[in-house]
Amino acid sequence: MRPAGRAAVLLAVLLALLLGAAGPLAAAEEGAGDPSADSVLVVGVPGLTWRDVDPEGTPELWALAGESAIGAVSVRAARGTTCVLDGWATLGAGNRARVPGPDEGLPPVPLPTVPLPDEEAPPATQPPGQDGAPAPEPQLDTSLSYCGLQERAASVALVDPEATAARTAEDEGTRRFGAEPGALASAVGCATVSGRAATLAAAVPDVALTRVDDLPSDPVELAEVLAACRLSLVTLNQLTDAGQPGAEKTDDGTDPAPRAAALLRIDRAVGELRAAVDALPGETLLLLAGISEVNDGRPQLHVGMAAGPGFGDDAWLSSASTGRAPYVQLIDLAPTALRALGLDRPSSMNGQPMRSDGERPELSAAVQELRDLNTAATVHHRNVGAFFWVLVAVSAVVVAAGVVVLGGWQRRPVGAAPGTRTRALLRTLALAAAALPVATYLGGLVPWERTGAPGATLVTAVVVAALAVVALALAGPWRRHPVGPPLVVLAVTLATLLLDVLTGSTLEINGFLGYDAVVAGRFTGYGNLSFGLLSVSALLVTAAVATAVGRRAAPARTRLVTGATVVGIGLLTVAVIGAPALGRDFGGVLSAMPGFLLLAMLLARVRVTVLRFAAILALAVLAVGTVAVLDWSGPADDRSHLGRFVEQVLTGEAWTVVSRKAQANVDILLGSPLAWMLPVALVAGVWLLRPGGLLRGRAGLPPADVAVLRAGLLAGALSLALGAAVNDSGVALPAAAAALLVPLLVWLAAGAGPSGTGSGETAGGAPHSGPVEGAERVTVVSRGSTVGNA
Numbered sequence: 001m002r003p004a005g006r007a008a009v010l011l012a013v014l015l016a017l018l019l020g021a022a023g024p025l026a027a028a029e030e031g032a033g034d035p036s037a038d039s040v041l042v043v044g045v046p047g048l049t050w051r052d053v054d055p056e057g058t059p060e061l062w063a064l065a066g067e068s069a070i071g072a073v074s075v076r077a078a079r080g081t082t083c084v085l086d087g088w089a090t091l092g093a094g095n096r097a098r099v100p101g102p103d104e105g106l107p108p109v110p111l112p113t114v115p116l117p118d119e120e121a122p123p124a125t126q127p128p129g130q131d132g133a134p135a136p137e138p139q140l141d142t143s144l145s146y147c148g149l150q151e152r153a154a155s156v157a158l159v160d161p162e163a164t165a166a167r168t169a170e171d172e173g174t175r176r177f178g179a180e181p182g183a184l185a186s187a188v189g190c191a192t193v194s195g196r197a198a199t200l201a202a203a204v205p206d207v208a209l210t211r212v213d214d215l216p217s218d219p220v221e222l223a224e225v226l227a228a229c230r231l232s233l234v235t236l237n238q239l240t241d242a243g244q245p246g247a248e249k250t251d252d253g254t255d256p257a258p259r260a261a262a263l264l265r266i267d268r269a270v271g272e273l274r275a276a277v278d279a280l281p282g283e284t285l286l287l288l289a290g291i292s293e294v295n296d297g298r299p300q301l302h303v304g305m306a307a308g309p310g311f312g313d314d315a316w317l318s319s320a321s322t323g324r325a326p327y328v329q330l331i332d333l334a335p336t337a338l339r340a341l342g343l344d345r346p347s348s349m350n351g352q353p354m355r356s357d358g359e360r361p362e363l364s365a366a367v368q369e370l371r372d373l374n375t376a377a378t379v380h381h382r383n384v385g386a387f388f389w390v391l392v393a394v395s396a397v398v399v400a401a402g403v404v405v406l407g408g409w410q411r412r413p414v415g416a417a418p419g420t421r422t423r424a425l426l427r428t429l430a431l432a433a434a435a436l437p438v439a440t441y442l443g444g445l446v447p448w449e450r451t452g453a454p455g456a457t458l459v460t461a462v463v464v465a466a467l468a469v470v471a472l473a474l475a476g477p478w479r480r481h482p483v484g485p486p487l488v489v490l491a492v493t494l495a496t497l498l499l500d501v502l503t504g505s506t507l508e509i510n511g512f513l514g515y516d517a518v519v520a521g522r523f524t525g526y527g528n529l530s531f532g533l534l535s536v537s538a539l540l541v542t543a544a545v546a547t548a549v550g551r552r553a554a555p556a557r558t559r560l561v562t563g564a565t566v567v568g569i570g571l572l573t574v575a576v577i578g579a580p581a582l583g584r585d586f587g588g589v590l591s592a593m594p595g596f597l598l599l600a601m602l603l604a605r606v607r608v609t610v611l612r613f614a615a616i617l618a619l620a621v622l623a624v625g626t627v628a629v630l631d632w633s634g635p636a637d638d639r640s641h642l643g644r645f646v647e648q649v650l651t652g653e654a655w656t657v658v659s660r661k662a663q664a665n666v667d668i669l670l671g672s673p674l675a676w677m678l679p680v681a682l683v684a685g686v687w688l689l690r691p692g693g694l695l696r697g698r699a700g701l702p703p704a705d706v707a708v709l710r711a712g713l714l715a716g717a718l719s720l721a722l723g724a725a726v727n728d729s730g731v732a733l734p735a736a737a738a739a740l741l742v743p744l745l746v747w748l749a750a751g752a753g754p755s756g757t758g759s760g761e762t763a764g765g766a767p768h769s770g771p772v773e774g775a776e777r778v779t780v781v782s783r784g785s786t787v788g789n790a
Contacts, residue, residue: 035310092201
């Protein structure tokens with residue numbers, strides 16, 4: 001068969017695997033009925049979480065939850081912490097937006113230390129510094145810190161909402177997402193609004209805006225107010241007055257007693273709105289959501305309820321933007337309202353209509369589950385940065401210990417060899433470090449979020465899981481093989497990541513190397529850091545398996561069997577990575593597929609030319625492009641992010657996505673702790689892999705095994721380089737892979753004897769003068785192609 005024919009067959013098989021696994025993606029709840037409504041009421045409650053909803057303290061909210069599809073709302077806007085005006089601007093745009101202003105509000109300012117004209121002077125005090133008395137700390141006004149600035153604007157200073165909406169549209173953060181503030185109201189043509197903050201969601205030209213500052217309490221009168229337009233927006237801001245920003249952030253931004261009082265007022269207002277909805281003619285869809293943080297509260301998940309046509313009263317909420325129940329996003333509310341009103345969704349909206357998805361348990365159990373999800377998300381969000389530093393530090397310690405114990409900076413290492421016990425300790429430390437990444441997923445098998453100390457329980461679970469992986473690697477018969485324990489760690493990592501995504505990605509979400517719903521970058525499938533681990537573990541394990549299978553074949557068929565094994569495993573792995581119902585990582589397809597094809601060519605001793613390499617990349621792009629177009633051709637409400645990207649290409653908005661991802665790459669390079677893993681990996685690479693390095697001169701492996709290792713590392717390097725280029729995590733992706741790979745390379749270096757030779761070189765690093773019997777080496781020739789030598 002000609003090369004073009006083989007490529008066509010390979011593409012057809014890959015597409016069949018990708019599309020065959022895509023069926024369950026759009027499995028929305030069909031039994032919820034027609035979603036059409038005569039009117040839509042959106043109620044936004046800044047700061048409201050599921051901890052606030054209970055049958056005694058908030059009976060009206062509890063009753064509404066009982067007749068609604070419910071979920072956890074991620075309120076992520078165009079800045080890290082969503083404040084009240086950001087929330088309403090995002091809701092009205094159906095896309096992430098932000099109101100211009102500093103991300104952390106205004107810094108604290110000292111209060112006046114002299115009396116105002118109408119005030120009495122305070123009693124005289126001893127001058128500071130006399131008799132050893134310390135100078136008193138000046139009192140600070142923090143009322144405009146964090147979200148306080150926007151809350152003050154929403155309560156007293158938002159006198160020109162149209163001008164504020166226009167400035168929001170011009171803000172760099174808003175434009176980065178391609179958001180159009182007020183797109184919801186523009187599509188409807190009118191809006192009834194109660195509350196200054198909610199006005200920001202609809203204050204755009206050509207919208208008939210009816211503003212009602214004080215809603216009547218009588219249900220009939222309130223229904224008449226809401227009937228002025230098919231779309232009503234109501235903000236209940238009582239929680240913003242239940243506290244004041246301080247010098248440091250707090251969990252919810254409020255004080256306990258004022259919060260309880262504010263919740264009573266919110267609950268009373270919700271009861272009045274429910275009664276008014278019952279008095280409205282026709283069908284009304286009621287959407288209630290916590291839309292932002294308040295005061296100095298840290299980011300967390302919020303309440304989401306949908307009651308009315310299209311939503312069951314015993315179901316979870318979900319949407320195509322999350323692909324996972326019970327999660328929805330704030331940007332999903334506007335598309336949900338437009339679907340209910342039978343109106344087209346503007347292309348600027350990135351949100352997707354919410355839907356009922358699966359049957360939830362009885363209300364008390366469902367609310368507790370949502371509280372647990374918020375606990376897990378906030379613990380991850382608040383501690384993941386510290387864990388990244390730990391990961392970098394552990395790898396740095398392993399490399400530093402290896403340099404001290406093994407030496408090897410000289411081109412021809414000399415000196416006394418370290419003792420057996422010292423090497424054993426170094427190898428155990430290296431295995432433990434390599435086991436740490438997969439342990440962050442295995443720790444999720446413990447329901448740590450339900451304990452009284454979730455953070456400590458999670459750390460304990462991760463440490464125990466890492467020790468268990470080390471014990472497994474050192475306990476079996478494979479421990480006697482030169483690469484047995486590292487292969488066990490790689491195999492456990494690969495199996496964990498594959499089985500997790502096949503069973504719903506339950507270990508990925510809220511895992512230290514996974515993602516959380518607060519950031520809302522991804523809700524299911526493979527995160528970018530997980531792909532880094534998956535790619536190197538899959539390629540190296542595949543290289544070992546394919547080589548073992550090929551060596552058992554007849555000599556004349558060794559190359560064919562080896563290459564076919566790599567291609568077969570690669571196709572299955574890439575299908576899992578890219579299937580919309582599984583990994584949902586189409587950047588991973590672009591990265592992993594070339595890696596597997598390069599590995600197949602290296603192990604089968606096929607020349608790697610520029611033309612063949614370009615064909616590999618083109619095949620990956622064609623596969624992803626085909627799946628993207630097919631996804632785009634389906635129902636708009638069920639499209640994945642890949643199908644939505646095709647739509648953005650067609651509408652000319654794709655550049656906003658590309659530029660945003662490029663900016664995210666730069667931000668991670670300059671600001672993420674994981675970026676410091678790259679210098680650690682660079683030091684390890686120079687130390688171990690340079691000519692004369694420990695893994696070039698005394699790896700302790702047969703030359704044929706060294707050739708396999710080199711092929712796996714080259715394929716992994718290609719996959720990681722492509723992954724860093726096409727994903728918005730940038731250098732964090734290869735950095736996560738280095739946390740697994742670098743300790744294993746140190747393990748191999750520590751296993752070589754002081755005078756052992758490997759890879760066809762002498763102990764000093766000089767090339768072996770003659771051929772190695774029975775060895776199959778991979779050599780890169782001067783023209784850039786790769787050939788195999790026997």
